[in-house]
Amino acid sequence: MLRPTGRPAVTIDVGSTRYLVVADLHVGYELELSSKGVRVPPHEERIANELVRLGEETGAQVLVLLGDVKHRVAGYSWRDAVGVRKLVGIVKASFEEVLVLPGNHDGGISELLAGLARIEDSRGIMLGDYWVMHGHTWPHPDCLSARTVVIGHTHPTLRIRSEEGTVRARVHLLMEASRSRLAKELTSRPGYARLLEGRKPRGKLRLVVLAHFSPLAPGVDVQELRGSPGTSPLIRSGVFDLAGAEVITLDAQPIGRLGEIRAEAAEG
Numbered sequence: 001m002l003r004p005t006g007r008p009a010v011t012i013d014v015g016s017t018r019y020l021v022v023a024d025l026h027v028g029y030e031l032e033l034s035s036k037g038v039r040v041p042p043h044e045e046r047i048a049n050e051l052v053r054l055g056e057e058t059g060a061q062v063l064v065l066l067g068d069v070k071h072r073v074a075g076y077s078w079r080d081a082v083g084v085r086k087l088v089g090i091v092k093a094s095f096e097e098v099l100v101l102p103g104n105h106d107g108g109i110s111e112l113l114a115g116l117a118r119i120e121d122s123r124g125i126m127l128g129d130y131w132v133m134h135g136h137t138w139p140h141p142d143c144l145s146a147r148t149v150v151i152g153h154t155h156p157t158l159r160i161r162s163e164e165g166t167v168r169a170r171v172h173l174l175m176e177a178s179r180s181r182l183a184k185e186l187t188s189r190p191g192y193a194r195l196l197e198g199r200k201p202r203g204k205l206r207l208v209v210l211a212h213f214s215p216l217a218p219g220v221d222v223q224e225l226r227g228s229p230g231t232s233p234l235i236r237s238g239v240f241d242l243a244g245a246e247v248i249t250l251d252a253q254p255i256g257r258l259g260e261i262r263a264e265a266a267e268g
């Protein structure tokens with residue numbers, strides 16, 4: 001079962017094991033801000049402490065990091081190495097295991113986290129009935145056996161206007177697609193046709209898009225998702241019903257369907 005936490009994170013229960021699942025930590029993003037003249041102190045210890053508290057509050061035994069653990073895309077600097085290893089070193093003491101599903105910002109992460117975390121396939125792994133991955137690439141066809149695919153990568157936010165001004169709140173998204181349509185799309189990917197031979201997937205598959213955990217990294221307005229180059233190919237492809245996507249607060253309160261939110265914004 002997947003449960004919200006009230007933060008940009010969810011838990012997934014598989015038997016007696018509870019997984020705490022978060023995405024997009026972007027350790028080192030403050031270095032990019034510094035290059036633009038915005039001085040922000042290192043955030044890895046703050047993020048690590050928040051993850052430890054969430055682990056204690058939820059009773060999770062395993063921490064799952066859905067990619068973009070670090071911010072630098074290609075390789076890493078000494079500062080990245082210090083920050084990422086410090087963060088994972090802190091949280092490792094509070095969890096039985098730390099799993100990492102690499103994202104597009106995680107070049108060199110296997111070397112960087114050697115001895116600290118288990119690095120999984122970027123195309124995803126199965127946790128019970130849930131297929132989890134970062135979301136920047138196409139999933140392995142085994143995802144078709146899951147009930148729900150859980151990704152990060154997209155950084156969904158909702159623009160909220162009030163008399164005091166406009167703020168952007170981090171949100172989760174929930175949408176659906178037919179398994180057969182996703183299978184057809186995957187078949188067109190290089191090397192995937194062979195992996196899909198003999199499969200006849202039926203029914204609906206859900207997609208949960210997690211909010212980004214980093215308090216510094218920018219978000220993407222949900223009304224602009226389809227045209228955003230940083231959007232997951234699962235969304236860009238049109239396989240999943242984006243207009244029908246439910247926009248949900250971090251504590252799982254429904255806000256509305258994306259198509260309705262877009263229509264209201266256009267009228268306003």
